[in-house]
Amino acid sequence: MPIDLASGAAWQPPDDWRRVSVIDAHAAGEPLRVITSGIDRVPGDTIVAKRKWAQVHLDGLRRGLMFEPRGHADMYGAIVTEPVTPDGDLGVLFMHNEGWSTMCGHGIIALVTVAIETGMMSSRDIIRIDAPAGRITARAKRDGARVTSVAFENVPSFVLALDETVEVPGLGRIRYDLAFGGAFYAYVDVAQVGLGLDATGYRGIIDAGWRIKKAVMAARPVSHPFEPELSFLYGTILGGPARDPGANARNVCVFADGEVDRSPTGTGVSGRVAIEHARARLAQNEPFVVESILGTRFTGRVIRETTFGPHRAVIPEVEGSAHISGHGELWFDPRDPLREGFILR
Numbered sequence: 001m002p003i004d005l006a007s008g009a010a011w012q013p014p015d016d017w018r019r020v021s022v023i024d025a026h027a028a029g030e031p032l033r034v035i036t037s038g039i040d041r042v043p044g045d046t047i048v049a050k051r052k053w054a055q056v057h058l059d060g061l062r063r064g065l066m067f068e069p070r071g072h073a074d075m076y077g078a079i080v081t082e083p084v085t086p087d088g089d090l091g092v093l094f095m096h097n098e099g100w101s102t103m104c105g106h107g108i109i110a111l112v113t114v115a116i117e118t119g120m121m122s123s124r125d126i127i128r129i130d131a132p133a134g135r136i137t138a139r140a141k142r143d144g145a146r147v148t149s150v151a152f153e154n155v156p157s158f159v160l161a162l163d164e165t166v167e168v169p170g171l172g173r174i175r176y177d178l179a180f181g182g183a184f185y186a187y188v189d190v191a192q193v194g195l196g197l198d199a200t201g202y203r204g205i206i207d208a209g210w211r212i213k214k215a216v217m218a219a220r221p222v223s224h225p226f227e228p229e230l231s232f233l234y235g236t237i238l239g240g241p242a243r244d245p246g247a248n249a250r251n252v253c254v255f256a257d258g259e260v261d262r263s264p265t266g267t268g269v270s271g272r273v274a275i276e277h278a279r280a281r282l283a284q285n286e287p288f289v290v291e292s293i294l295g296t297r298f299t300g301r302v303i304r305e306t307t308f309g310p311h312r313a314v315i316p317e318v319e320g321s322a323h324i325s326g327h328g329e330l331w332f333d334p335r336d337p338l339r340e341g342f343i344l345r
Contacts, residue, residue, distance in 0.1 A: 018332035020065065023118060025110040027322035028296035029262035032110035033065060033077040036120070038330075046084050047091050047130045048229055051100050054079070054093055060340045061332075062095045067341025070330050073097055074259045076104065078111055080120075084130050089121070091130040097343060098256035102230050103133035103182030105266010105298070105318050109150040112138045113322040116147050131155075133182040133230060133267075151319035154267070156306055157181040157274040158313035160222070168215040171208060176216065180224070181270025181316065183234035185253070186216045190238040197240050197252045197293060202260065205293075209236035209254025225309025237268045242291050250291040258345070263320070264290040269300040270316040277302045277314050296320075 013019065020038030024031065039061070044050035054062075058079075066075040074097070081091035092111060094104040108129065115121040129136040134155035141149045161178040168174045177187040193208045195201045213236045216222075224230035235255030242250050251272065253265040261268070269290050276282035288300045298320040306313050332339045 013331050013333070016334055018334075020061075020330045020332070022065075022328060022330060023114050023324060024326045024328075025114050025322050025324045027106040027110040027113075027263055028292055028298060028320050029294045030106040030110075031074070031076050031262075032107050032114075032322075033071070033075060034111060034114050035065070035077065035079050039079060042079065042081050042093065044084075047081070047093070047132050048227065050081055050084075050091065051093055051102075051132045051229070054095075055100055059099070062100070063340045064332055065330065066095060066097055067343050069338070070341065073343045073345055074262075076107060078104075078107055080111070080115075083128070085128070085135070087128055088130045088135075089124075089128045090115075093132070096256045097259055101132075101183065101234065101256070103131050103136070103155065103267050105152065105154065105182065105268075105270065106261070106263040106320070106322075108136055108138055108152045108266060109318075109320045110322040112140050112150045112152075113147045114324060116140055116142070117145065117324060131182070147322070149319055149321045151317055152266070153303065154270045154316045154318060155182050156308035156313040157270045157316050158308050158311035159274055159278045160184070160311070162275070162278065164220070166212070166215045166219045168211050171211060174212055174215070176212065177275050178216070178222070179271035179274050181272070181274060182267035183230070183255075184222050184224075184232065185235050185237045185268055185271050186212055186233060187237045187239060187272065187275060188212055190240040190252075193238070195238070197238060197250045199293060202293070205238060205252055206254055206258050206260055209238060209252075209260075210258050212236045213254070225311065235268075237265065237272070239272070242289070243295060244291060247289040247291045247297060249288070252293045260293065262292060262294055263296060264292040264298040266298060266318045266320070269298050269318050273300040273302050273316045274314050278312070
């Protein structure tokens with residue numbers, strides 16, 4: 001008797017299984033899994049409070065959604081919440097293999113694309129998003145029903161240190177800049193570690209980025225002027241010359257627990273333009289095009305100067321494109337010993 005594929009596709013799980021609906025997308029190659037149902041309202045009067053609650057109460061679900069067998073070591077996700085500000089349109093909590101991030105630029109680009117193209121949100125000129133790092137203002141460019149690109153005005157971005165050095169086991173003395181673009185990154189010229197910024201050097205990039213991150217964290221405090229929850233080093237960005245004459249630089253970001261961003265990294269580009277502006281190499285409103293490990297691009301620019309606590313800062317804008325790649329429902333069998341997932345590299 002032949003197998004009945006239609007019957008299998010129509011099967012529904014038992015009532016005690018958890019069911020979570022998702023839409024998958026990517027921005028410049030970096031994935032974003034948007035959770036559309038299956039999670040109750042996240043309590044908290046602020047997005048930072050919601051993030052704290054999620055860290056305690058949703059971490060097993062995060063692992064199940066991000067890790068294998070439903071995801072992979074470099075998966076990224078987003079939970080959309082109600083806004084927590086009077087003029088906000090939505091709130092967002094971003095998650096990855098290590099935990100819950102404070103801000104995600106590629107995630108903003110992908111989330112706005114998903115929200116508009118699927119009808120989750122009506123088309124509008126400005127979308128105000130409450131993220132743990134602060135208010136994000138996004139603008140979508142459209143061609144009919146399609147979103148061709150998203151530009152977002154990020155939180156104040158600033159340089160914490162220039163030309164500091166740290167001893168890194170196995171790499172020697174490394175010079176780095178330290179900047180905030182929604183999260184803190186150590187920026188390092190890749191020539192210091194003798195690697196190429198492409199897929200052939202992928203494993204070496206992870207190793208070098210992780211070593212540098214740990215060394216910087218051990219060597220100095222990384223302090224946000226207002227939010228202790230944001231006072232940590234999120235990742236290392238290895239930079240070098242662009243491959244394409246139409247770009248200014250190439251960035252590869254190693255963040256969280258050894259994840260490699262396939263995109264140029266929206267928050268990383270924000271910190272990068274803050275560094276370039278502080279070094280008087282980038283004028284206000286001048287585009288700064290950054291390539292990723294795949295050669296995909298984001299464009300950053302300084303749209304105005306400001307101050308942020310004791311720091312001279314800039315308001316950056318980052319623009320890029322995203323594409324929807326699928327949708328589905330993920331199931332969690334309470335009897336499955338691997339329901340919270342695992343990671344193998």
